[in-house]
Amino acid sequence: MGFTFHLMKTEKEAGARLGKIITARGEFETPAFIPVGSQATIKSMTSDDLIEIGVEIISNNSYHLYLRPGHRTIEQLGGLHRFMDWNRPILTDSGGYQIFSLGQLREISTDGVTFQSHIDGSRHFISPKIAIEIQRSLGADIIMCLDECIPYPVSYEYAQRSTALTTEWARQCKESLRGNGQALFGIVQGGTFEDLREKSARELRKIGFDGYAIGGLGVGESREVMCRMVSRTAPLLPQESPRYLMGLGKPEDLIDAVMGGVDLFDCVIPTRNARNGMLFTSSGKLVIKNARHATDERPVEEGCGCYTCRHHSRAYLRHLYMARETLALRLNTIHNLYYYVHLIKQLREAIRQDRLLDFCQKWQKKRKEKDDL
Amino acid sequence: MGFTFHLMKTEKEAGARLGKIITARGEFETPAFIPVGSQATIKSMTSDDLIEIGVEIISNNSYHLYLRPGHRTIEQLGGLHRFMDWNRPILTDSGGYQIFSLGQLREISTDGVTFQSHIDGSRHFISPKIAIEIQRSLGADIIMCLDECIPYPVSYEYAQRSTALTTEWARQCKESLRGNGQALFGIVQGGTFEDLREKSARELRKIGFDGYAIGGLGVGESREVMCRMVSRTAPLLPQESPRYLMGLGKPEDLIDAVMGGVDLFDCVIPTRNARNGMLFTSSGKLVIKNARHATDERPVEEGCGCYTCRHHSRAYLRHLYMARETLALRLNTIHNLYYYVHLIKQLREAIRQDRLLDFCQKWQKKRKEKDDL
Numbered sequence: 001m002g003f004t005f006h007l008m009k010t011e012k013e014a015g016a017r018l019g020k021i022i023t024a025r026g027e028f029e030t031p032a033f034i035p036v037g038s039q040a041t042i043k044s045m046t047s048d049d050l051i052e053i054g055v056e057i058i059s060n061n062s063y064h065l066y067l068r069p070g071h072r073t074i075e076q077l078g079g080l081h082r083f084m085d086w087n088r089p090i091l092t093d094s095g096g097y098q099i100f101s102l103g104q105l106r107e108i109s110t111d112g113v114t115f116q117s118h119i120d121g122s123r124h125f126i127s128p129k130i131a132i133e134i135q136r137s138l139g140a141d142i143i144m145c146l147d148e149c150i151p152y153p154v155s156y157e158y159a160q161r162s163t164a165l166t167t168e169w170a171r172q173c174k175e176s177l178r179g180n181g182q183a184l185f186g187i188v189q190g191g192t193f194e195d196l197r198e199k200s201a202r203e204l205r206k207i208g209f210d211g212y213a214i215g216g217l218g219v220g221e222s223r224e225v226m227c228r229m230v231s232r233t234a235p236l237l238p239q240e241s242p243r244y245l246m247g248l249g250k251p252e253d254l255i256d257a258v259m260g261g262v263d264l265f266d267c268v269i270p271t272r273n274a275r276n277g278m279l280f281t282s283s284g285k286l287v288i289k290n291a292r293h294a295t296d297e298r299p300v301e302e303g304c305g306c307y308t309c310r311h312h313s314r315a316y317l318r319h320l321y322m323a324r325e326t327l328a329l330r331l332n333t334i335h336n337l338y339y340y341v342h343l344i345k346q347l348r349e350a351i352r353q354d355r356l357l358d359f360c361q362k363w364q365k366k367r368k369e370k371d372d373l
Numbered sequence: 374m375g376f377t378f379h380l381m382k383t384e385k386e387a388g389a390r391l392g393k394i395i396t397a398r399g400e401f402e403t404p405a406f407i408p409v410g411s412q413a414t415i416k417s418m419t420s421d422d423l424i425e426i427g428v429e430i431i432s433n434n435s436y437h438l439y440l441r442p443g444h445r446t447i448e449q450l451g452g453l454h455r456f457m458d459w460n461r462p463i464l465t466d467s468g469g470y471q472i473f474s475l476g477q478l479r480e481i482s483t484d485g486v487t488f489q490s491h492i493d494g495s496r497h498f499i500s501p502k503i504a505i506e507i508q509r510s511l512g513a514d515i516i517m518c519l520d521e522c523i524p525y526p527v528s529y530e531y532a533q534r535s536t537a538l539t540t541e542w543a544r545q546c547k548e549s550l551r552g553n554g555q556a557l558f559g560i561v562q563g564g565t566f567e568d569l570r571e572k573s574a575r576e577l578r579k580i581g582f583d584g585y586a587i588g589g590l591g592v593g594e595s596r597e598v599m600c601r602m603v604s605r606t607a608p609l610l611p612q613e614s615p616r617y618l619m620g621l622g623k624p625e626d627l628i629d630a631v632m633g634g635v636d637l638f639d640c641v642i643p644t645r646n647a648r649n650g651m652l653f654t655s656s657g658k659l660v661i662k663n664a665r666h667a668t669d670e671r672p673v674e675e676g677c678g679c680y681t682c683r684h685h686s687r688a689y690l691r692h693l694y695m696a697r698e699t700l701a702l703r704l705n706t707i708h709n710l711y712y713y714v715h716l717i718k719q720l721r722e723a724i725r726q727d728r729l730l731d732f733c734q735k736w737q738k739k740r741k742e743k744d745d746l
Contacts, residue, residue, distance in 0.1 A: 040692060044699045047684070069667065069692045076668055077688050085684045294442060295449055311420070311458045315450050319413060319442045326417045326699050 003141065003183035003210050005030075005242045011351050015234065015261035018351045021057075021242060023089045023141040024181055025081065028056035030242060031258045031351075033344045034091055034266035035337055039064045040074070040084040043271055044330040045337075047086045052307065053334060054341045056088055057141075059266045062134050063095030063102070067117050067124075071137035079139030091266070092140035094131040094173075096147045096187075097215075097247070108148065110168060128172035136178060144213065145173040147187040152220040159191035167203045174207050183210035185244060191216060192225050194232055201236035211242040214262070218248045227256050234261040251280060251343055255360055258347050270340045274332035277321045280339040284367050286314075288332070293318040306338035307331075376514065376556030376583050378403075378615045384724050388608065388634035391724045394430075394615060396462045396514040397554055398454065401429035403615060404631045404724075406717045407464055407639035408710055412437045413447070413457040416644055417703040418710075420459045425680065426707060427714045429461055430514075432639045435507050436468030436475070439497075440490050444510035452512030464639070465513035467504040467546075469520045469560075470588075470620070481521065483541060501545035509551060517586065518546040520560040525593040532564035540576045547580050556583035558617060564589060565598050567605055574609035585610040586617040587635070591626075600629050607634040624653060624716055628733055631720050643713045647705035650694045653712040657740050659687075661705070666691040679711035680704075 002024070009018040019030040035042045035050070038061040042050060050058065060080060065071055074083050080090055099106065103115030103124075112127030126134075131146035147166040150159055166189045177184055186204035190196030204212060214233050217226050230245060234257075237243050244264035245257050254265055270280065277288040281301040286293075288300075299309035300317065308317070308331040320328035350359035375397070382391040392403040408415045408423070411434040415423060423431065433453055438444055447456050453463055472479065476488030476497075485500030499507075504519035520539040523532050539562045550557055559577035563569030577585060587606050590599050603618060607630075610616050617637035618630050627638055643653065650661040654674040659666075661673075672682035673690065681690070681704040693701035723732035 039696045039698060040689070041696075041698050041700045044703070046680070046700070046703075048680075064696075068696055069688070073668055073688070077670060077686065083686075083689055083692075085689070295446055297450060307419070307421075313450065313456075315442070315446070316413070316456055316458070319456075323412045323414075323437075323441055325412060325414050326702055327414045327419070329699055330417070330419075330703070 002181050005211065005240065007240060009351060010261075011356050012354065013357050014259040016258050016347070016351050016356050017261055017263060018348060019242065019263055021089075023183070025087060025089050025141055026056070028089065029348055030263035031254075031344050031347055032057060032264055033254070033340045034059045034264060035271060035340075036266050036268045037061075037084070039068070040080060042333075042337075043275065044326070044333050047084070049307075049330075049334060050086070050337070051088075053338045054345070055337065057091060058086060058088070059091045059093065060084075060138065060140065061095065061098060062092050062131065062138065063098035065092075065138060066095060066126075066134050067119055071134045075137035075139070079137075081139065089142065090140040091142040092135050092138050092144065093246070094135065094144045094146040095126060096131070096144075097149045099126065100149050100151075108165070110165065112146070112169075113148075128169040129176040132173050132176040132184075136180065136182065140182065142183045142185060142211065145170040145184065145186050145209075147189060147215055149219065150189055150191045150216045152192065154191055156193055156196075159189075159193055159196055163189045163191070163196050163200050167200060167207075170204055170209075171207055174209070185209055185211040185213050187213040187215040187246070188233055188237070189216045190233075192221050192229060194229075197229060197233045198236055201233060205238060209241070211244060211264075212237040213244040213246050215246045217245070218253075223253075226253070227260075230257050230262065231260040251340070254340075254343065255347065255363065258344075258351075259356070259360065265344075270336035271333050274336040275329050277328070277332065279332060280336050282363075282366050288314065288318050288321050290318075300335050301339075304335070304338065305342070306335050308335040308338075375554050378584065378613065380613060382724060383634075384729050385727060386730050387632040389631050389720075389724050389729050390634055390636060391721060392615065392636055394462070396556070398460060398462050398514055399429070401462065402721055403636035404627075404717050404720055405430060405637055406627070406713045407432045407637060408644060408713075409639050409641045410434075410457070412441070413453060415706075415710075416648065417699070417706050420457070422680075422703075422707060423459070423710075424461075426711045427718070428710065430464060431459060431461070432464045432466060433457075433511065433513065434468065434471060435465050435504065435511065436471035438465075438511060439468060439499075439507050440492055444507045448510035448512070452510075454512065462515065463513040464515040465508050465511050465517065466619070467508065467517045467519040468499060469504075469517075470522045472499065473522050473524075481538070483538065485519070485542075486521075501542040502549040505546050505549040505557075509553065509555065513555065515556045515558060515584065518543040518557065518559050518582075520562060520588055522592065523562055523564045523589045525565065527564055529566055529569075532562075532566050532569055536562045536564070536569050536573050540573060540580075543577055543582075544580055547582070558582055558584040558586050560586040560588040560619070561606055561610070562589045563606075565594050565602060567602075570602060570606045571609055574606060578611060582614070584615040584617060584637075586619050588619045590618070591621045596626075599626070600633075603630050603635065604633040624713070627713075627716065628720065628736065631717075631724075632729070632733070638717075643709035644706050647709040648702050650701070650705065652705060653709050655736070655739050661687065661691050661694050663691075673708050674712075677708070677711065678715070679708050681708040681711075
């Protein structure tokens with residue numbers, strides 16, 4: 001009933017991998033996209049919506065749930081799966097990213113980090129051990145080590161010190177694990193310095209984790225740097241473990257990272273952009289508020305199998321968006337999540353059938369130069 | 374394929390009626406509750422959600438749709454049913470109520486009303502003929518005459534003049550009808566003056582409509598006055614036509630009005646209260662934000678068949694509400710609409726089985742004195 005990763009295939013020309021993750025709450029193939037449920041909900045979605053879309057794993061956020069409603073409350077209510085009525089795998093991040101991006105007045109030491117809540121200003125201390133304890137209470141299938149997400153740009157010295165701290169915290173996280181079936185992933189940091197990334201990966205491998213994440217990217221660096229960091233870091237990670245690129249990215253980023261040998265992705269882009277009226281299609285972005293959609297009877301994408309495209313026109317979606325109706329958030333989110341899940345599914349099929357490069361070339365060609373249709 | 378009302382039964386002890394309305398887009402039994410879809414959407418609901426709840430007819434708002442996206446746009450897109458993907462009956466109101474409650478700088482004459490849009494301040498003129506024309510473009514199955522909703526309190530003279538105007542407008546609406554299968558309802562006004570209500574009803578009957586609405590209630594008068602107006606007005610309306618109480622009300626108002634012989638209701642209470650975290654149960658109101666629900670694993674109502682109660686605890690709903698998650702709006706709306714639709718269904722069954730008084734007594738008894746559980 002524990003966590004297992006089967007590497008089923010590595011693509012010949014690129015480094016892309018086809019795998020399968022087995023957890024106590026079901027299995028799913030990789031590459032896989034993980035929609036982000038910060039506060040025990042993928043915004044506007046029920047579990048039934050997610051299942052209809054084809055979502056197989058979701059993430060949740062320890063920082064948010066620790067503050068509200070509290071991990072003890074969720075534990076008392078039978079854990080996160082029961083709390084939010086989601087019976088498939090869940091991944092929780094440690095809260096590190098949010099402590100550093102949302103928390104105020106941070107004080108960092110080898111022991112952990114003290115911060116103020118963004119909700120009410122109350123003071124909190126999280127150590128690696130406490131981060132694991134919170135995630136144990138929540139009961140996710142995959143949990144993450146506490147890390148410091150290094151901002152961009154920073155000096156080599158800052159990145160070096162911070163990466164050493166993340167590695168030390170990873171060691172403490174591993175030691176705090178109770179062996180209750182939760183898979184623990186280590187997080188490679190190192191900023192944009194290749195030697196620090198390499199050192200981080202090497203030391204995490206030595207400690208030994210169920211999976212390895214590439215963290216600290218998509219924080220302001222150029223796309224080129226980001227791609228280089230992914231393509232250099234992924235091969236340093238063990239073949240037999242899943243590789244998880246945290247917090248990224250656009251469809252083209254996912255494709256590049258899959259080619260680079262990454263297995264798991266989580267990102268707020270499909271859901272957040274949906275709420276802002278930006279919809280993904282095979283020919284580029286569609287900005288639903290644009291006047292040209294006002295009388296357009298076509299769905300967002302012809303042939304798309306999502307609920308939104310099967311039932312509603314661009315004209316209706318534009319109307320809902322302009323009238324600030326909450327149904328707009330939901331219908332847009334359904335479409336964008338379906339787009340991501342469907343794209344990743346197509347990538348898996350392409351790897352299975354040895355035609356990934358061909359798929360990627362066709363995918364690029366289909367996109368127009370100008371985004372809004 | 375036209376509009377038909379069958380009066381199937383009149384309850385012996387009370388004046389309650391069991392009927393059936395047949396339209397080109399399907400039939401449904403009365404008494405029936407009509408959820409309010411102001412802007413071509415019941416806020417946060419898809420059509421599938423509404424069908425699962427058991428909703429058989431919805432309303433839409435001519436004023437809102439005339440201003441945005443425009444009735445011509447909706448007509449061009451195949452009408453309101455197609456625009457919003459709802460294939461069951463729709464009722465549109467004339468916009469009269471919104472012109473008087475939302476519109477600014479109104480000028481009223483026998484010809485119609487000039488007003489400024491609440492969205493952008495633009496000037497508009499709506500005559501009875503234009504109100505019918507807008508509703509013809511929208512293509513609802515049941516449409517309403519333009520009326521002036523009399524505020525409360527007003528002088529007898531104001532109410533008299535206004536009611537005469539509404540009657541004159543009703544006459545013009547009837548004359549503008551093109552006989553395209555849409556059922557037209559007249560609206561009884563008269564404020565809180567029984568003789569004016571009687572005169573209004575008598576004159577509307579003379580003009581002749583497919584159904585008759587009781588308007589201008591729930592605008593500030595006491596519950597006692599409101600009940601008296603309903604119980605005095607309903608018997609003045611033709612037995613063989615449906616009677617529609619506009620804009621009301623709380624569950625107890627619906628029950629009283631059904632006892633008084635009303636067949637149709639629309640009201641924003643279940644949906645608006647849901648968005649404010651107020652949920653209906655058989656034992657009274659439940660305010661979901663209250664701290665006592667924080668660790669309560671029970672559904673909002675034990676045994677309730679709605680999606681929300683089958684899947685989620687009060688603790689989860691409270692968390693979503695406190696975290697301002699949009700899923701809260703949706704799950705709460707599902708529950709409250711189900712409550713209303715289910716209550717009306719129970720009332721129909723009670724009439725069918727000659728036990729309405731008994732049902733109402735038990736229903737009252739079940740409610741606790743103190744509302745929040």
